[in-house]
Amino acid sequence: MDPSSGAVINPLFCVPYPTDLAFKTKPLRKRYLATVDAAGNILFKTKHYWLGGFTQLRDAAGHTVFTMKPKFITLHGRWQAFRGDSMEAKDLVFSIKRSSFLQFYDEWFVYLAGNTEEENCDFRVTGSYRKKNYTIYKGDSSFVVAQFAKDHKLNLQLKHAFGATISANCDHSFVAALIVIFRMVYVRKSAASSHMRTVHHRA
Numbered sequence: 463m464d465p466s467s468g469a470v471i472n473p474l475f476c477v478p479y480p481t482d483l484a485f486k487t488k489p490l491r492k493r494y495l496a497t498v499d500a501a502g503n504i505l506f507k508t509k510h511y512w513l514g515g516f517t518q519l520r521d522a523a524g525h526t527v528f529t530m531k532p533k534f535i536t537l538h539g540r541w542q543a544f545r546g547d548s549m550e551a552k553d554l555v556f557s558i559k560r561s562s563f564l565q566f567y568d569e570w571f572v573y574l575a576g577n578t579e580e581e582n583c584d585f586r587v588t589g590s591y592r593k594k595n596y597t598i599y600k601g602d603s604s605f606v607v608a609q610f611a612k613d614h615k616l617n618l619q620l621k622h623a624f625g626a627t628i629s630a631n632c633d634h635s636f637v638a639a640l641i642v643i644f645r646m647v648y649v650r651k652s653a654a655s656s657h658m659r660t661v662h663h664r665a
Contacts, residue, residue: 470574470636471527471545471555479630484614485641486623492649493517497638498623500616506638510646516549517646519639528555528639530646538562541643556584556636558643572640587640591648594624598637605629608637 469476483505484498493510506527509518516531526547533540538559545553554575561569572585582601589596589610598607607629614625628637 468631468633470633472633472635475527475633475635476631477634481628481634482615482625483628483634483637484616484618484620484623484625485638486620487645489622492652493646495642495645497634498616498618498620500618502616502618506635508642517642518547519635519642521635527635530639530643532646539647541647543639543643558587558640561586591644596641596644598640607632610641 482500486496486498488494493508495508496504497506499505504522506519506521509520511517514531516529518526519528519530520526528543528545529547529549530541530543531549533542536559538561540557540559542557543555544550545555556572556574558570558572561571568588568590570587571580571583572587573580574584577584584601585607586599586602587596588599594610594612596608596610598609599605600607608626610624610626612624614620614623615627616625626637626641628634
């Protein structure tokens with residue numbers, strides 16, 4: 463992370479003023495998510511790979527910014543995000559996990575790659591994907607990196623979209639990557655619940 467700019471992956475994804483963005487989904491493509499700016503431009507979008515079980519966040523030019531995947535053996539639902547197309551340990555940018563195994567509310571801790579001890583988180587996230595009310599905090603402080611809401615603030619007609627306000631000098635790609643992970647977690651959980659209901663009905 464670049465401490466002077468607040469960039470997690472690239473200072474080019476930071477701007478010196480607060481920014482409102484929208485996140486557009488597609489009901490028939492559960493793993494699709496696009497980040498849209500005030501002009502209607504797509505800044506980032508996802509590409510999911512079923513065979514490898516990973517998801518990529520790509521910029522407007524089609525370049526991969528992050529490759530994200532869940533750890534298969536984990537009690538806290540840990541996900542890892544790597545630089546570009548890599549999934550090698552040397553290219554790890556951050557990891558995220560639930561604050562505890564048993565949760566009464568949704569809270570996640572984010573650790574940057576250099577924080578190997580993980581005694582204190584670099585970012586903390588609270589909220590719910592279903593309610594679209596996530597708040598991303600800087601570490602254990604009260605500084606809000608981004609605040610999500612069910613209704614976006616853009617003067618655009620967007621279906622199936624929600625919004626976020628991102629603070630000045632905070633990395634837009636990092637915020638987008640986090641919401642992609644939360645959407646993947648939600649989709650996987652919904653699919654598992656649907657499967658269990660089908661099995662119970664057949665029984």
